[in-house]
Amino acid sequence: MYIYDQHDHSILQQRVEQFRQQTERYLAGDLAEEAFLPLRLQNGLYVQRLAPMLRVNVPYGMINSTQLRRVARVARDYDKGYVHISTRQNIQFNWPDLADVPAILAELAEVEMHATQSSGNCIRNTTADQFAGIAEDELLDPRPYCEIIRQWSTLHPEFAFLPRKFKIAVNAAKEDRAASQVHDIGLDLYQNEAGETGFRVRVGGGLGRTPLVGSVVREFLPEQELLSYLDAVLRVYNQKGRRDNKYKARIKILVKAMGPGAFAELVEAEWERIREGYTRLTQDEIDRAKSFFTEPAYSSFDTVAVDNSISELRAEHTAFDKWLTRNVRQHKKADYASVTLSLKPTGVAPGDVTEKQLEIIADLADEYSFGEARTTHEQNIVLGDVAKDKLFELWQKAKAAGFATPNIGTLTDIICCPGGDYCSLANAKSIPIAEAIQRRFADMDYLYDLGDLDLNISGCMNACAHHHVGHIGILGVDKKGEEFYQVQLGGNAGNDTKLGKVLGPAFDADDIPSVLEKILNIFVDNRHEGEEFLQTYERIGMAPFKERVYAKDH
Amino acid sequence: MPKIIKDGQVVDDSWQLFELSEDSELANAAVPTGQWIVPLQLWLAQRDKLKARSDIGIQIGIDDDIELLADDYDSVPLLAFDFPVFMDGRGFSAAFLIRDRFAFKGELRASGAFIRDQLCYLQRCGFNAFALSAEDLEAAKDSLSDLQEAYQASADKAPLFRRRG
Numbered sequence: 001m002y003i004y005d006q007h008d009h010s011i012l013q014q015r016v017e018q019f020r021q022q023t024e025r026y027l028a029g030d031l032a033e034e035a036f037l038p039l040r041l042q043n044g045l046y047v048q049r050l051a052p053m054l055r056v057n058v059p060y061g062m063i064n065s066t067q068l069r070r071v072a073r074v075a076r077d078y079d080k081g082y083v084h085i086s087t088r089q090n091i092q093f094n095w096p097d098l099a100d101v102p103a104i105l106a107e108l109a110e111v112e113m114h115a116t117q118s119s120g121n122c123i124r125n126t127t128a129d130q131f132a133g134i135a136e137d138e139l140l141d142p143r144p145y146c147e148i149i150r151q152w153s154t155l156h157p158e159f160a161f162l163p164r165k166f167k168i169a170v171n172a173a174k175e176d177r178a179a180s181q182v183h184d185i186g187l188d189l190y191q192n193e194a195g196e197t198g199f200r201v202r203v204g205g206g207l208g209r210t211p212l213v214g215s216v217v218r219e220f221l222p223e224q225e226l227l228s229y230l231d232a233v234l235r236v237y238n239q240k241g242r243r244d245n246k247y248k249a250r251i252k253i254l255v256k257a258m259g260p261g262a263f264a265e266l267v268e269a270e271w272e273r274i275r276e277g278y279t280r281l282t283q284d285e286i287d288r289a290k291s292f293f294t295e296p297a298y299s300s301f302d303t304v305a306v307d308n309s310i311s312e313l314r315a316e317h318t319a320f321d322k323w324l325t326r327n328v329r330q331h332k333k334a335d336y337a338s339v340t341l342s343l344k345p346t347g348v349a350p351g352d353v354t355e356k357q358l359e360i361i362a363d364l365a366d367e368y369s370f371g372e373a374r375t376t377h378e379q380n381i382v383l384g385d386v387a388k389d390k391l392f393e394l395w396q397k398a399k400a401a402g403f404a405t406p407n408i409g410t411l412t413d414i415i416c417c418p419g420g421d422y423c424s425l426a427n428a429k430s431i432p433i434a435e436a437i438q439r440r441f442a443d444m445d446y447l448y449d450l451g452d453l454d455l456n457i458s459g460c461m462n463a464c465a466h467h468h469v470g471h472i473g474i475l476g477v478d479k480k481g482e483e484f485y486q487v488q489l490g491g492n493a494g495n496d497t498k499l500g501k502v503l504g505p506a507f508d509a510d511d512i513p514s515v516l517e518k519i520l521n522i523f524v525d526n527r528h529e530g531e532e533f534l535q536t537y538e539r540i541g542m543a544p545f546k547e548r549v550y551a552k553d554h
Numbered sequence: 555m556p557k558i559i560k561d562g563q564v565v566d567d568s569w570q571l572f573e574l575s576e577d578s579e580l581a582n583a584a585v586p587t588g589q590w591i592v593p594l595q596l597w598l599a600q601r602d603k604l605k606a607r608s609d610i611g612i613q614i615g616i617d618d619d620i621e622l623l624a625d626d627y628d629s630v631p632l633l634a635f636d637f638p639v640f641m642d643g644r645g646f647s648a649a650f651l652i653r654d655r656f657a658f659k660g661e662l663r664a665s666g667a668f669i670r671d672q673l674c675y676l677q678r679c680g681f682n683a684f685a686l687s688a689e690d691l692e693a694a695k696d697s698l699s700d701l702q703e704a705y706q707a708s709a710d711k712a713p714l715f716r717r718r719g
């Protein structure tokens with residue numbers, strides 16, 4: 001993982017001190033509410049329905065055991081003892097006191113964590129594949145570049161007051177797990193035919209009110225020119241993006257209005273002007289960033305013996321077998337595996353984790369995964385580097401701590417935003433819908449039979465749970481003050497990003513589990529051998545689903 | 555005399571804003587002697603006459619096209635950029651371009667609705683003078699040094715990665 005040097009520490013300390021003074025001026029009445037608003041947002045602090053919410057960045061999802069313990073301590077000392085893993089891999093505290101926030105930020109800064117630009121109209125935390133550096137299908141490790149982007153975007157003086165928020169994702173694997181096509185900028189890291197490292201640059205993707213897939217504006221950007229190109233894109237957006245209507249202010253609207261070609265021309269013109277300037281990355285800097293993401297000291301085993309013993313244990317313990325199938329993934333090293341700790345047991349808000357559990361995760365990370373863990377945009381936590389001969393031991397401990405629900409990638413591994421229970425922008429609650437679904441579909445064998453299914457629930461148009469790219473998406477809508485839920489089918493994140501289509505008129509909260517059941521029945525009745533939900537949907541289309549769901553009961 | 559923050563100090567502001575009266579025509583409005591900051595439209599209408607003087611600055615609005623002054627940057631002593639609301643960040647990019655692309659060396663002044671907490675970023679984008687209204691300027695000036703070290707390039711400083719060591 002990246003380790004701060006004195007420069008990184010001093011930058012963060014200045015920031016913490018600046019916000020401490022701003023908060024004092026605000027509380028003393030010397031800083032107006034409307035002026036304090038963007039300042040606190042840029043330090044991660046929202047004012048929510050019931051209390052402030054503090055969002056802390058987990059840069060591209062990487063977190064170590066020291067940080068996990070510190071988050072646990074903050075949750076205990078300043079909050080109600082639990083935190084929420086957001087759909088952008090960040091950590092949210094739900095109940096801090098405004099007056100405590102400077103102290104919280106100082107405590108987090110000690111372990112190299114910050115909330116800088118985790119909200120507000122600025123460049124947000126850069127996200128990546130949760131299996132970065134360990135995935136079998138990875139071309140290159142995206143994390144050094146994510147860190148370079150993190151540093152470039154942190155406290156960037158020119159881009160702190162953009163028309164709207166700005167999100168960058170970096171994908172470097174064959175299968176895009178970073179949803180890079182629905183980000184303001186999506187970067188694909190790869191090597192071209194000449195063997196040079198660089199990026200395919202997509203701009204203007206995004207969900208929300210106007211969901212759009214990003215357009216490629218540059219097929220190959222040499223790695224040294226990453227920051228000059230980002231500067232150019234942001235500069236064009238900062239000058240030309242709409243500021244008259246916040247629903248039309250994202251870069252996707254600008255790119256769409258101008259056309260990707262015309263937008264790219266402006267960017268290229270500015271980039272040509274600055275690309276030889278001092279923002280051009282040096283090889284030293286790229287190498288320095290890479291030096292933090294070297295392989296840990298993997299050991300090797302008698303693979304055959306380990307595999308045999310795992311097979312025996314599997315046969316003996318069905319639950320272990322299920323867990324291996326759903327929650328454990330092959331690592332790029334044959335003797336290692338990546339384990340997803342499920343934060344989606346029934347009855348717990350998806351992504352919520354208590355301070356005690358955080359400490360257990362920290363201990364597990366120390367014991368089994370070189371002291372590191374990863375937050376995922378599906379709101380789970382991954383232990384990335386687990387030696388296979390330790391899997392059974394880890395499973396037993398994870399199970400005792402409540403993390404071993406073997407539902408990763410299934411219907412009940414629901415991506416769910418905080419919704420109306422917490423979020424002041426919500427049209428409807430989302431957590432109780434998730435819970436009702438988890439209760440209705442509790443039969444694991446049925447879930448396994450359904451196969452891979454992404455179910456995403458957002459409490460409003462802002463689409464924090466990416467409902468447009470769920471195979472099944474549920475969106476909370478408000479009709480004359482009452483909460484209803486619209487269902488969408490056929491979305492997909494990843495390489496073949498697709499936006500779901502609306503099934504039809506919205507439903508009552510109570511109806512959602514049975515609506516879902518009808519949808520799943522249609523799938524099961526119509527699927528061909530080996531087909532996943534999405535494939536069946538694409539083959540048979542929306543009509544049969546619509547018919548069954550809206551058929552009048554006789 | 556009103557005060558302003560300039561080059562890190564609170565100093566007297568010797569410049570005055572030349573306001574067009576409603577019925578005055580751009581081409582005929584007479585700018586008296588003394589240091590005046592004139593609206594961009596007036597400058598464009600009387601460019602030759604005003605350019606001959608060394609005591610005329612130009613006020614630029616948020617919607618103005620800074621390329622219109624491409625031939626003027628090397629001779630004008632002062633540009634004042636007006637922020638209509640502090641949340642409108644276009645001025646940050648404009649300042650950066652005025653310094654970096656057009657190599658403007660004179661006084662670049664922020665005026666209007668920006669806030670004290672933006673001083674440090676504004677300075678890094680290239681502003682060196684700040685007409686902050688209704689503030690204790692001595693206290694506000696401290697905010698210029700809120701963030702002294704930074705990762706990225708500033709208008710006058712290389713990014714950290716070129717200086718790290």
Ligand code: SF4
Pocket residue numbers: 417418419420423424425426427458459460461462463464465
């Ligand atoms: S989708 Fe809407 S309700 Fe859910 S967290 Fe985002 S803004 Fe809040």
